[in-house]
Amino acid sequence: MANETNFTNPLLGLKLPESIELPKIFLSLFGIWFTFNFVEALFTRDVFGSKAPYVGPSVQWLPGFVKRLLFHANASRIIYTGYGKFKNSIFRVMRNDYDLVVLSTKYLEELRALPDTKVSSIRAHIMNLAGKYSTTDILIESPLHTQTLQTRLTPNLGLLVEPMQKELLSTINSSFSTITDTWTPLAVFPTILNGIARVSASVFVSPLAENAAWLHGSVHYTENLFLVVYILKLIPSFLWPFVSPCIPAYWRIHYYLRSAKAMVSPIVLERRKAAAENPDWKPPFDFLQWMMEEAKTPEEQNPEKLAHRLLLVSLASIHTTTMCTTHVLYDLAQYPEYIEPLRQEVREAVESEGGWNKQTINRLKLMDSFIRESQRFNPPSLLSFHRVVIEPVTLADGTFLPKNTQICMPSGPLGMDSTVLIGDKPPTEFDGYRYFNERKKEGGGHRHQFTMTGKDHLHFGAGRYACPGRFLAANEIKMLLGTLLQEGYEWKFKEGTGRPKNWNMEEKIVPHTTAELLFRKVKQ
Numbered sequence: 305m306a307n308e309t310n311f312t313n314p315l316l317g318l319k320l321p322e323s324i325e326l327p328k329i330f331l332s333l334f335g336i337w338f339t340f341n342f343v344e345a346l347f348t349r350d351v352f353g354s355k356a357p358y359v360g361p362s363v364q365w366l367p368g369f370v371k372r373l374l375f376h377a378n379a380s381r382i383i384y385t386g387y388g389k390f391k392n393s394i395f396r397v398m399r400n401d402y403d404l405v406v407l408s409t410k411y412l413e414e415l416r417a418l419p420d421t422k423v424s425s426i427r428a429h430i431m432n433l434a435g436k437y438s439t440t441d442i443l444i445e446s447p448l449h450t451q452t453l454q455t456r457l458t459p460n461l462g463l464l465v466e467p468m469q470k471e472l473l474s475t476i477n478s479s480f481s482t483i484t485d486t487w488t489p490l491a492v493f494p495t496i497l498n499g500i501a502r503v504s505a506s507v508f509v510s511p512l513a514e515n516a517a518w519l520h521g522s523v524h525y526t527e528n529l530f531l532v533v534y535i536l537k538l539i540p541s542f543l544w545p546f547v548s549p550c551i552p553a554y555w556r557i558h559y560y561l562r563s564a565k566a567m568v569s570p571i572v573l574e575r576r577k578a579a580a581e582n583p584d585w586k587p588p589f590d591f592l593q594w595m596m597e598e599a600k601t602p603e604e605q606n607p608e609k610l611a612h613r614l615l616l617v618s619l620a621s622i623h624t625t626t627m628c629t630t631h632v633l634y635d636l637a638q639y640p641e642y643i644e645p646l647r648q649e650v651r652e653a654v655e656s657e658g659g660w661n662k663q664t665i666n667r668l669k670l671m672d673s674f675i676r677e678s679q680r681f682n683p684p685s686l687l688s689f690h691r692v693v694i695e696p697v698t699l700a701d702g703t704f705l706p707k708n709t710q711i712c713m714p715s716g717p718l719g720m721d722s723t724v725l726i727g728d729k730p731p732t733e734f735d736g737y738r739y740f741n742e743r744k745k746e747g748g749g750h751r752h753q754f755t756m757t758g759k760d761h762l763h764f765g766a767g768r769y770a771c772p773g774r775f776l777a778a779n780e781i782k783m784l785l786g787t788l789l790q791e792g793y794e795w796k797f798k799e800g801t802g803r804p805k806n807w808n809m810e811e812k813i814v815p816h817t818t819a820e821l822l823f824r825k826v827k828q
């Protein structure tokens with residue numbers, strides 16, 4: 305029987321039972337530390353995988369889960385440090401859910417050429433979005449929506465400009481209805497989010513463009529989904545089946561999915577009926593119709609699955625485009641000297657084209673340059689081109705990538721590297737004319753456009769699976785900003801404040817979502 309006499313801890317003045325001796329405490333702590341590392345090694349991904357040098361907190365004995373949590377808070381510093389040391393080779397960081405192997409862009413061409421059976425973009429999306437726990441596992445079934453974006457939506461963007469601009473003007477008129485000629489506060493992110501959600505719905509599923517339930521669901525499905533993914537990434541994946549049903553947002557995702565199916569399925573069935581019964585029926589000009597026409601297998605043609613894909617396209621598009629536009633508005637408030645030249649550019653383009661069309665947008669070269677510069681300073685993520693290695697790969701220089709490794713490229717640091725960045729000004733200097741000036745040079749025509757991907761510009765990924773919606777995003781951002789300028793809006797920070805701070809979540813960068821700026825409308 306344990307000795308029941310007590311002694312007093314001289315440091316804390318606490319009475320501890322004599323039976324708890326220091327060696328036992330150390331043994332217990334070691335036990336906890338060992339168990340965490342062991343469980344983590346069993347259940348977290350690629351702990352044993354790649355031989356790439358690890359970059360992160362250098363304290364060797366720290367348990368992996370602590371290193372992962374520290375990445376959560378210090379991702380930017382860790383990624384920039386890794387880039388500084390290994391920008392021409394390869395390094396590994398320990399994110400909460402998976403280890404990521406960050407590769408130099410010198411491997412880009414080689415990796416782009418590999419077939420999907422070797423490295424997969426879809427697998428990376430599913431891995432990063434917690435797959436079936438966030439309803440994103442449908443991505444594995446087929447690339448229907450991606451192909452439809454590439455082959456039907458993008459070629460038709462020119463014809464969409466006019467209706468999109470009308471929709472934008474009407475949403476701006478209602479969202480900015482409180483703005484007069486005196487400075488009035490307005491929260492930027494939610495206002496832009498509402499506008500982009502409406503214009504996106506008019507392109508994706510025209511009958512629901514002004515349906516409040518659809519608009520609410522298309523925005524809140526995404527927000528709840530990312531909340532679930534965020535929470536799950538904090539815990540080992542073997543706990544996901546048990547923990548996910550305890551998260552209220554998990555049930556909200558399912559609710560929005562069910563309600564999207566209930567709204568979209570009747571539209572699909574009605575359209576099929578109309579097409580079958582009326583030879584003169586004119587198919588609506590929207591993304592849903594194009595997906596219906598491109599769907600080949602019964603699974604792809606299933607109305608509920610089409611609804612699910614519409615939500616996933618909304619997920620890929622609405623917040624990404626809103627974040628980029630919000631950054632642009634914040635940057636214009638920080639560098640107001642660009643407002644008048646941009647307004648001038650918009651006026652000239654609209655005037656010479658007699659309104660908004662594809663050519664009007666093509667003329668907005670300074671705006672294109674400003675948006676790209678804003679994205680360089682505020683990228684959606686510091687890492688891009690995520691791929692999962694399906695079969696072991698040995699690259700030409702002998703670098704070995706084991707099966708199941710998640711690879712990616714340092715898109716953020718590349719934009720701040722003076723040996724990569726073009727232009728006359730140093731990387732740390734914001735220059736809205738940077739790409740505008742480069743495009744004027746010999747051979748610079750299209751190379752430095754916002755939507756052009758390349759070794760120096762990976763914010764839309766690269767290769768076959770580069771963002772298929774980037775051309776739509778660019779048009780939406782330019783039309784929204786252009787319409788604001790055309791209508792005579794001005795904006796600035798509130799007295800005594802500066803650019804609202806970005807939020808860093810692991811490698812992701814999000815603009816401040818609640819900050820208010822002051823707006824006014826000047827007479828034109």
Ligand code: HEM
Binds near residue numbers: 447764776
């Ligand atoms: C500024 C806004 C946007 C940004 C920054 C952005 C960024 C990205 C990035 C980095 C990828 C991964 C590419 C890769 O791994 O190579 C991606 C994929 C994707 N994006 Fe975008 N995106 C934006 C807007 C949009 C829009 C408007 C749509 C839809 C109309 C869209 C649809 C998609 C889809 C479907 C994929 C997955 C492609 C696949 O792997 O099958 N995105 N996006």
